[in-house]
Amino acid sequence: MKKYTVFLLLFLFASLVAEAQNKKALQSPAIVEKADSISASLGKLPPSGRKIDTVKVEVPNIYVWKITPRLGERIFIPRDSAVIDFHKSMLVDGKGVAIGYLGNVGSPLQSKIFFERPEPSRFIFQDPVRAWRKGPEDQIFYNTKVPYSEIKYQSGGGGESAENRFQGEISMNMGKKLNVGFDFDYIYSRGFYNSLSNKGVSYDLYASYIGDKYKMHAYFQNNNFTIIENGGISDTLYISNPDHPNVVNNGNFKGSSLDIPTRMQDTWNRLRGRNLYVTNRYDLGDDTETYPVNDSVMGTRKKKDYVSLASVIFTTHYTDQRRRFNSNYSNIANVYTPQLWNGEKGWTTLSDPKYEANIDDYMSYYSFKNTLALAMNEGFQKWTKFGLTAFIEHDLRKYSMPFLGIEESGTMYGLPGASMKESEYSLLVGGVLTKEKGKFLRYRATAEKDLHNSDYRLEGEITTRLNFRNKDFSVKANAYIKNISPSFFQNNFSSKYWNWKDMGLKDTRRVYIGGEIIFPELSFSQTRISGGVENITGLIYYNQEKKIAQSNEEIQVIALRLDQNFRSGIFHWDNQAVYQYTKNEKALPLPQWSLYSNIYLTTKLAKVLTLQLGADAYIHAKYHIPGYEPLTMQFYNQQDMKLGEFPVVSAYLNLHLKYTRFFVMMYNIAEGMGNGQSFSLYRYPVNPRVLKLGISWQFNN
Template identity: 35%
Template sequence: MRRILLTYILLFIVGQLATQAQVDPNNPYGTRKDEFGNIVDRNGNPIDPAMLPQNPDSSNVEIQGLAPTLYMWRISENLGNVTRLPADTAHINFQNTNLTEGMTGHYNYLANLGAPRQSRIFFDRNNPEPTIFLEPYSFFFFRPDQFNFTNSNVPYTNLTYYKAGNKVNGEERFKAYFSVNVNKQLAFGFNIDYLYGRGYYNNSSTSYFNAAPFISYMGDRYEGTLMYNYNYLKANQNGGITDDNYIKDPDAAADGGRNYESTTMPTVMSLATSRTTDSYVFLAQKYKLGFHRDLPQAENDTMPAKTEFVPVTSFIHTMNVEWSKYKFTSEDQLKDYYQHTYIKPGDLNIDDSTAYIGVKNTLGISLLEGFNKYAKAGLTAYISHKLSKYELMDKDSVSKDKYTENEVFVGGELAKRQGKVLHYHATGEVGLLGKAIGQFNVKGDLDLNFRLWKDTVSLIARAYVSNTLPSFYMRHYHSKHFYWDNDHMDKEFRTRIEGELNIENWQTNLKAGVENIKNYTYFNRNAVPEQYGGNLQILSATLSQNFRAGIFHLDNEVTWQKSSNSSVLPLPDFSLYHNLYIDAKLAKKVLTVQLGADVRYFTKYHAPAYMPATGQFYLQPENDQVEIGGYPIVNVYANLHLKRTRIYVMMYHVNDGMISRPNSFYAPHYPINPRLLKIGVSWNFYD
């Protein structure tokens, strides 16, 4: 199957190149349309259609379709603010878009595609929304503000397919995105994502499905976005390999001279599965009041003056209705694996479950930026209410323990988003009723952009202060082997300050920050929540520096971080990413080729272990302390971009077996996948 697919890919490339090389007798000038409908010559240079000679023979005139124009945008979950994004047409590093460890390898994970993961970079970690059981699946699961909506004058479709390995242990992923506009304001579409990773280690397969239909209306007075998102996440759990020497010292682990492959290494579990389902309906809408004003007009223009709508005030409503379930089952007859048993002590089988439903509404009013020369910033006030209901198992294993929480917050936002030099954004909210009492959250950012000689320099500052309760499942959870009710937990008080310097032409980016946390909440060495009552500090700095000499490129990212208490919050001192490649245009500049190799590396540290029964990363037990890290992961790849098509071929972990593998783990007892050929294809369609 792999050979057949590769053959088709090669034939497709050859065919496209041959087509581009031919001289059309009806088009001797070699003109064509690029991806966005602009007329270009054979070399891809834009040309004015009026400069082309007119063909008197009408039979040779091609009727051109509508040139595609589109833009993408994201919407904030709380206030429904729209941020426009450029369409994704990047041809660089497509080969990294389906790596669970992330584009630059920041994540620890359990080897298989889409398996639970946790960022090694502390500043990249997110608060668990809506539950702690979904956060480890951030590679696949997305929140409303992480989704790209599209407006286009022609139907837009993207199809993407990834594949690696074979039918026994390989992985596949198929993604389909479609969007079409009824008119300039009204659009609808859907997103489909299916992932299936069979796994190179026993009982580690993953099977995920996402469906997300959406509709949007972006008018002068009314803006509305509605999306339904459904997720089903099934992951088999193996608890890791039983002996790290299968990787670290194969000769010592050999049983009677037997050589173990990844698929034959014994694992702790073989009959355990976690299933997580989550669905939400997200609605954001605004109604704007304003006036029309005339646009500037040339002196000799006799056409009627054109007008534009200028919004002054908007009324805001956002709503999110979400329901989620988590279930862990196991028929493994394990003894002495768990410290406690709370439900059915005589039965070794596990059937844990919990459910959540939440409804959040936000109402706001905003005085908009830019309606006159004195309105230099926008000002918003809002109030939000969230109702959350939870179902937990009871010790009698028959009834359910039910919890209900209400939260009411009031808040405001001050933002300047227009202009080129200075932008700022600040939000703050404070709790009034229910569990929200005593909680608050204030955050802001500012960026200053200016020219320095022939370069553009950006200075960015970010800060936040928060005092919030740990999430519900850090305070309450009931299952067969893990059972806690931590009503006594204090609020976490966090402060963070971060600065960033970006120099565009130098391709330099430097950011550094410090965070202080009081009452830091974490999973301790027994895999249950605990608070550290003292102050915990984290220092972090990241330098990204890219170099270029002709077609040769070297991209670099180095992150240093330090935790003031590594026994509570272990972090690697350094995480590195380097990418050496050539980037060139071939075949009359219609084909872009990126050929290279990249490497990921982090220093040794006592990384968090993983508990399958709760799906959480926790501090390693005292009797099972191991270090991971100090081992490079090298990938070699070819990445091609031909018109609207992107293709890559990658040999993942190419250094497997070439050097010693004493620490080739991305999580304790979960080895990195062996050497593996990966391919991917992505098509854009505008019709």
């Protein structure tokens, strides 16, 4: 109770400070004319956000953008200052319509919506924690008139099950062109089930320089994650049917989630890594002109509405990621059986593991990537209605994994700590054709080919606006064809118990077409419809034995999504519905339908305090929900049980005053109701009912 009282007092104090700061921040914005060097008001940005037509616009005190990692193009985005649904931004469930995760903030997760899943990276062990670490494409860059800082804190539960997350950021300009910043993210979640906790520490330093001719973005990021693994609960009956005799006869189970036995303990995964990224862009051409000051004196000034003929781009990205799997669990041999992939013989079960000591398996990945590009800029002449960029990219990669020796008899051997190393490289050439200016038509097409490997990509996107009865519809279509070679750690894996080498996986080919329609906003509703169809040949996945496998047939995936929001006065009802079809449910299981619904009231108190009071729910169809395997750190396709149709319902209160946001929510209020199948992943239940709190406090001074 003391903690909740402190939260309330902190919110009230922050609100008073924010009120005082607001008077300072609302100064007269500047008027700018050059579109290339500075962003426009967010409300006047074109939908793509990459470039802005040259017009006089008001510039806010703070504006932000992301960049494309290869070419460093700026994509202007709204700043995180949402008045409503603040509780969603700080919850794992809020990252999508249907998310599968271990239960904790900071734990491995996977979207159950196929088209929301990113492609597997070259270091697949970091993919499950992708949501908790940032790459260059995720970094937000700032331009501020006054120093900006923000802190966020969220908490749930207490004692042995407490989960906490603290985030902090500071950014400031040193002149009009140079900005530097730092942000920090600390997660510590003890978990509501035995031996299921995690800690994450990540931070990054970043800088941007936006000059008239030279632009630079730099970013250094470090991450450190420790995930205590329990392999899931030992029996799903503890959640789905706690009155079952197998549960009742367990004298140690008293009804608490911490009483439920788990498959393992004293086992953990550690992930460490860093990124160093710098992109430079220099505009060629002379942006000055002479003009007569008087009859005898000539002056120099900047050309009006100048667009450079071309730009030279050079990007460097260094990354290294490491993963270590350890276990001191004495009964780990009851969980894992030693198995070896033996070429044409397939999987062989062995009597002994690779070594006798406790598990200590280490894998690492290193990449040093350099990109050189030459861009012809859109609009440097009246007849150039498009931009064209050519690039070449070299990527040197190195890998290490535990040593794997195979004797003629078919047995394996190795030592903990001993490693084997491999290296490879790619050499990409490609081009980008864009039209980013204009009101009614924009497009972007990318083509690239790896000259050293079999990978290639063709991607395209086109956006237009249609007018019907004086109402604008936004219509977008996108498509791609990709040929993706398997990564080193898909073809090779080495540990104390499971091992495969040179698996011989084939390339994966993906062909997709999709689109989106955004309907005109009405006084009572907002509607958006999107969808797509993809055919996949050679899909790589982890089967019900938790081992890597590849589909020999073409798999088709169809998805349709409806975002439909209603409002009437202070009443709001927001909905997201997704339909999915998969041709092969063993290789690619997906819920046929997934729903998110949010009913709330929102109003202003005393004209300054925004209040949102409501309840939301997540639910999806029954299907063979994926499992998670700590040994490989991958999600696998179990076939033992269909789970789903359980609503995760939460009641919440959001408050917003100037620069301060606060939420309090009761999570999973439907616990113990319905069909009892409250599982996020197979053997990983949703957390029990718990009170959660969060606060965000921005400083602008």
